[in-house]
Amino acid sequence: MEKPLQIVITGASGFVAKNLRKYLSETNVHLISISRKNFKSFKNETKIISNNYDEKSLLPKIKNSDALVHLIGIGKQSTKTDYESINIQLTQKIVNLAKKGKIKKFVYTSGLGVSTNTSIGYFISKFKAEKSIIDSKINYTIFRPSYIVGKDDLFTKYLKKAIKKNKIIIPGSGKYSIQPISIDDVTKLISQSIADEKFKNETLDLVGPEIISFKKYIQLFLQKKKTKLYHVDIEDAYHLAITNSKFDYGVDDLNILVGNFVGDHKKLRNLSKMNFQSVKELLKTGTLL
Numbered sequence: 556m557e558k559p560l561q562i563v564i565t566g567a568s569g570f571v572a573k574n575l576r577k578y579l580s581e582t583n584v585h586l587i588s589i590s591r592k593n594f595k596s597f598k599n600e601t602k603i604i605s606n607n608y609d610e611k612s613l614l615p616k617i618k619n620s621d622a623l624v625h626l627i628g629i630g631k632q633s634t635k636t637d638y639e640s641i642n643i644q645l646t647q648k649i650v651n652l653a654k655k656g657k658i659k660k661f662v663y664t665s666g667l668g669v670s671t672n673t674s675i676g677y678f679i680s681k682f683k684a685e686k687s688i689i690d691s692k693i694n695y696t697i698f699r700p701s702y703i704v705g706k707d708d709l710f711t712k713y714l715k716k717a718i719k720k721n722k723i724i725i726p727g728s729g730k731y732s733i734q735p736i737s738i739d740d741v742t743k744l745i746s747q748s749i750a751d752e753k754f755k756n757e758t759l760d761l762v763g764p765e766i767i768s769f770k771k772y773i774q775l776f777l778q779k780k781k782t783k784l785y786h787v788d789i790e791d792a793y794h795l796a797i798t799n800s801k802f803d804y805g806v807d808d809l810n811i812l813v814g815n816f817v818g819d820h821k822k823l824r825n826l827s828k829m830n831f832q833s834v835k836e837l838l839k840t841g842t843l844l
């Protein structure tokens with residue numbers, strides 16, 4: 556049997572990380588997963604708890620790994636945590652760690668909508684994170700995801716709670732587009748990008764085969780349920796997002812939705828040769844409910 560790949564995962568307790576770790580643990584890999592808090596490990600997995608990703612303690616444990624998948628990121632700021640320190644500086648720290656540790660491959664999930672022209676703070680932080688990875692000269696794959704759909708993603712959890720309260724808030728018209736991709740396809744793609752040379756130094760939109768309006772997505776999610784959809788005027792939605800941190804949507808959630816971002820699915824399909832799951836079909840099965 557071939558020597559298993561050694562793969563480091565940061566932000567191990569997050570939604571994408573948890574699903575990726577589960578998927579990879581069933582393949583011939585050894586995982587080294589790092590989180591700030593304790594978590595249950597899968598088979599073939601070494602668990603590391605680290606609050607600040609301190610180089611001195613981490614470097615000896617991860618050096619010479621085949622890949623590092625960097626899944627730390629925030630999409631909402633507060634006085635306690637901001638894009639500069641997490642999306643930019645912590646990414647730079649992990650890149651330095653990967654470089655010193657002679658890690659062969661760096662995989663990062665950025666955001667769909669990142670570009671040199673962006674004026675959104677969230678995307679600017681992701682742009683700078685991307686740049687620090689590219690500048691490091693480590694072989695990289697950068698994915699720019701639209702909404703990643705799974706049983707346990709943040710928006711699915713929101714919808715399930717909102718169904719119980721019989722009130723789903725839709726900012727503005729809900730006509731803006733999303734291009735959702737299933738978490739199962741995402742885990743396969745990340746895994747493929749580690750091993751497959753075709754993914755070397757590529758920046759790819761991580762988008763599914765269908766473009767769909769936000770409102771339509773919610774309607775499909777609900778299936779036959781009669782949950783009340785409550786349209787909030789977009790100005791009011793921004794006001795609430797700015798003044799109330801507990802509002803259903805953050806300022807950058809709204810920016811991303813109104814930004815109407817869609818991506819290049821064809822490039823992803825041609826490169827991966829994968830058969831992608833239809834998110835519409837996935838919703839119809841009711842497995843997310």
Ligand SMILES: NC(=O)c1ccc[n+]([C@@H]2O[C@H](COP(=O)([O-])OP(=O)(O)OC[C@H]3O[C@@H](n4cnc5c(N)ncnc54)[C@H](OP(=O)(O)O)[C@@H]3O)[C@@H](O)[C@H]2O)c1
Pocket residue numbers: 565566567568569570571572589590591592626627628629630636641664665666667699700701702703704708
């Ligand atoms: N899910 C999506 O639809 C989507 C779409 C576009 C982009 N992305 C990007 O993909 C990545 C993973 O997304 P996700 O949905 O899995 O996010 P998530 O569930 O929020 O996980 C992100 C993880 O980042 C780590 N983290 C957060 N704040 C931190 C801090 N102050 N210090 C150290 N670590 C911190 C946490 O890991 P621990 O708790 O383990 O420490 C957290 O679980 C993120 O960069 C996100 O921006 C996701």
